[in-house]
Amino acid sequence: MSQNNVLEKIKGGLIVSCQARKGWPMYGTEIMVAFAKAAKQGGACGIRATEPQNIQAIKKAVDLPMIGIFKQWYNDYEVYITPTYESAAAVIEAGADIVAMDGTQRKRPQDEALETIIERIHKGYPKILVMADCDHLENGKYAQECGADIVSTTMAGYTEATNEQQSFNPDLVKKLKENLSIPIIAEGHISNIEELHAAYQSGADSVVIGSAITRPEIITKKLVDSLLEE
Numbered sequence: 001m002s003q004n005n006v007l008e009k010i011k012g013g014l015i016v017s018c019q020a021r022k023g024w025p026m027y028g029t030e031i032m033v034a035f036a037k038a039a040k041q042g043g044a045c046g047i048r049a050t051e052p053q054n055i056q057a058i059k060k061a062v063d064l065p066m067i068g069i070f071k072q073w074y075n076d077y078e079v080y081i082t083p084t085y086e087s088a089a090a091v092i093e094a095g096a097d098i099v100a101m102d103g104t105q106r107k108r109p110q111d112e113a114l115e116t117i118i119e120r121i122h123k124g125y126p127k128i129l130v131m132a133d134c135d136h137l138e139n140g141k142y143a144q145e146c147g148a149d150i151v152s153t154t155m156a157g158y159t160e161a162t163n164e165q166q167s168f169n170p171d172l173v174k175k176l177k178e179n180l181s182i183p184i185i186a187e188g189h190i191s192n193i194e195e196l197h198a199a200y201q202s203g204a205d206s207v208v209i210g211s212a213i214t215r216p217e218i219i220t221k222k223l224v225d226s227l228l229e230e
Helices: 003-010 029-041 052-061 085-093 114-124 137-145 170-179 193-201 216-228
Strands: 014-018 046-050 066-069 098-102 129-133 150-152 184-187 206-209
Touching: 003 129, 014 029, 029 046, 029 052, 046 052, 052 066, 052 085, 066 085, 085 098, 085 114, 098 114, 114 129, 114 137, 129 137, 137 150, 137 170, 170 184, 170 193, 193 206
Parallel strands: 014 046, 014 206, 046 066, 066 098, 098 129, 129 150, 150 184, 184 206
Antiparallel strands: none
16 A cells, blocks of 8 residues: 555544553453454544554454554653654554654653654655654654654643643644644544544544543543532
8 A cells, every 4th residue: 555545545534543551451452353343344544553463463354554553661761652663663564554653852762763763664664654643843843854754643641741731632733734744643632523523623634533432441431420420
């Protein structure tokens, strides 16, 4: 699948993030595949998934563009979304069409630089798109300068600089769209139809939703909490 074809397939639609960490109720490759199948049945235009084994299994079962990541935690490093070139290569080899990675300026394991990682990916895997998960405008600019093909808002609210932001911020999407020349994907804290439409009205090229679809424990808690508030 060509880069332009991938971008066209995900433009204007809904990408579903099918992820779970060890210890979470929904963890497991078979469950992730089931979520992906359900997402496709519901009309999703793409899937975001973590870990090579999950990506490979989903790609075999679901014919949709795949955003692949590899969450790896290292002591003394805050970056955990596809933090190294090796983790990016593993995701690509598993079948990802787009490899997403932390796009902030925070220090990475092995002292790798984002620019170097992206350069190696473009050289070794010229058909693969690189998406930078960013938290604010300046890091979005930085990621584009480093060669990212796409910037997302995934990290907004999940870094020290943005940890007070615990709801979807369409203004960030708008600022990124106005200041960058590459596609913008809205992701993070989007949990309802109004926020989905707000993302597109702010200029997003695509939108990713995860927890509001694939985290039943969170969905249940919101409903139960609403009863307790009465």
